[in-house]
Amino acid sequence: MTILVTGGTGVLGRCVVGRLVAAGHRVRVLSRDPSRSSTVHDVDLCAGDLRELASLRPALSEVDVVVHCASDARSPEAVDVAGTSNLVAALRGLDVGHLVYVSIVGVDRIPIRYYRAKRDVEAIIENQGVPCTIQRATQFHPFVAEMLARSARRPFIACPTGLRFQPIAVEQVANRVAQHVEAGAAGKAADLGGPEVLTLHHLASTWLSAAGRRPRPLLPVPFPGAVGRAFKDGANLCPEQSSRGLTWTQYLEASHSPEGAVR
Numbered sequence: 736m737t738i739l740v741t742g743g744t745g746v747l748g749r750c751v752v753g754r755l756v757a758a759g760h761r762v763r764v765l766s767r768d769p770s771r772s773s774t775v776h777d778v779d780l781c782a783g784d785l786r787e788l789a790s791l792r793p794a795l796s797e798v799d800v801v802v803h804c805a806s807d808a809r810s811p812e813a814v815d816v817a818g819t820s821n822l823v824a825a826l827r828g829l830d831v832g833h834l835v836y837v838s839i840v841g842v843d844r845i846p847i848r849y850y851r852a853k854r855d856v857e858a859i860i861e862n863q864g865v866p867c868t869i870q871r872a873t874q875f876h877p878f879v880a881e882m883l884a885r886s887a888r889r890p891f892i893a894c895p896t897g898l899r900f901q902p903i904a905v906e907q908v909a910n911r912v913a914q915h916v917e918a919g920a921a922g923k924a925a926d927l928g929g930p931e932v933l934t935l936h937h938l939a940s941t942w943l944s945a946a947g948r949r950p951r952p953l954l955p956v957p958f959p960g961a962v963g964r965a966f967k968d969g970a971n972l973c974p975e976q977s978s979r980g981l982t983w984t985q986y987l988e989a990s991h992s993p994e995g996a997v998r
């Protein structure tokens with residue numbers, strides 16, 4: 736098949752591209768600046784910006800499947816919501832047989848701006864004409880590690896009470912996405928989460944130690960409001976849909992081992 740991966744230069748998208756190329760598909764990657772994307776091998780790089788409808792048409796020519804991984808948490812209304820509307824408009828009249836979208840567990844229950852936008856994107860995808868698969872996943876290992884690295888710029892790390900994550904290996908999510916591409920449209924797929932649910936306190940203390948950072952206080956802080964309640968209720972988790980992939984400890988060992996660069 737010929738497959739367009741939006742966000743194919745991103746953390747998940749690159750891994751998805753690798754899986755699809757290895758499976759023998761012709762893969763095209765949409766990027767705002769393909770010249771920055773030289774590390775993506777064996778793919779056609781296509782310049783395009785989700786915010787500009789006309790720029791999407793060339794990328795979609797003779798495509799069988801679209802895997803939609805592009806996102807911008809800083810401008811989710813313009814890129815994710817309006818950009819997906821553009822993508823769907825550009826698909827009209829073409830022969831694309833399957834649109835796969837990657838979303839986040841709990842976007843319908845946690846009232847934060849980015850999640851609202853992701854929920855809106857799910858609705859746009861569900862209501863357009865092309866058969867689709869919507870795969871929600873929990874937070875990827877590198878996302879959690881980067882979040883902790885940002886928090887560790889302070890002399891302490893604030894740990895909102897009750898905040899837990901179910902971090903998952905990017906490779907697991909990419910595998911699931913690649914399976915959807917092979918299997919065909921599944922509609923709303925079962926959520927996908929990492930192998931264990933861990934408190935932020937545990938994630939922070941293990942990350943500090945693995946990253947060789949100076950120990951610092953991990954301060955319990957209240958997590959008020961509707962967002963706090965949703966996280967405390969575990970709206971971001973799917974323990975009944977946990978995958979058997981890399982654990983957080985294994986990820987930390989692999990990414991901080993002497994021979995392995997931090998991923």
Ligand SMILES: NC(=O)c1ccc[n+]([C@@H]2O[C@H](COP(=O)([O-])OP(=O)(O)OC[C@H]3O[C@@H](n4cnc5c(N)ncnc54)[C@H](OP(=O)(O)O)[C@@H]3O)[C@@H](O)[C@H]2O)c1
Nearest residue numbers: 742744745746747766767784785805806838873874875878
């Ligand atoms: N990170 C997580 O923990 C997590 C968990 C669950 C689900 N997800 C979802 O998985 C998807 C991929 O996440 P990720 O962390 O891999 O993302 P990422 O690394 O931040 O990559 C974002 C991608 O979006 C593309 N992009 C941004 N703005 C664009 C625009 N205006 N037009 C076209 N492309 C644009 C970028 O491509 P260029 O810069 O090359 O244009 C880049 O490849 C997202 O939908 C995210 O919500 C993420």
